[in-house]
Amino acid sequence: MSIDKQEIEQLINKQIATVERKIKSLKELTQAIAPDDAIGRVSRMDAINNKSVNEAALRQSETKLQKLHEALERINDDDFGVCVQCHGPIQPGRIVLMPESRKCMKCAK
Template sequence: MDLDRKEVEKLIITEIKKVEDNISELKELTKPISPENAIGRVSRMDAINNKSINEASLRKAEEKLSKLKVARSKIYDNDFGICVRCKNPIPVGRIMLMPQSNKCVNCA
């Protein structure tokens, strides 16, 4: 496999930083909505709905962060870049786009 592990590691570190920043923003957006806010019933329902959407995004971002950290810790393992299902090499392009992925496109 023609994989530049240093380049992939830099990409993972950059992506971890982006995801951490995104998580910080989402945590702000998912703070409880205080009942004494005089924003009106419809606006309040809208705020509650948006909060639910942001909570789902937060969970996905935290899951991605976890996977990126695992990928970073395993980047120098011999089986990094090898599909866990079919054992074929994962294309470099896929690793560069989704370094946390441990499956090739066909198996994903």
């Protein structure tokens, strides 16, 4: 099975839009937690913990977005879909699921 670069490009663009929406939502969730007398100590600790989790998710999403943009830039390169480690083909299913991946499943382990 060969890869259709036009389909992969559409898929990448859809993933970019999804990740951008997620980043926007996460940025709202990671706003500073203002000291508020109405919030209890435990609730405030929960809010701070949730903020930390959301900040980690935000960093991860921003990294994925960057990699998706990089994949989009190199989609027409001759080596797109070729593993950077073993130089063999990256499995089409992996490209569909993770178009930003630069390694085949074997080398990614």
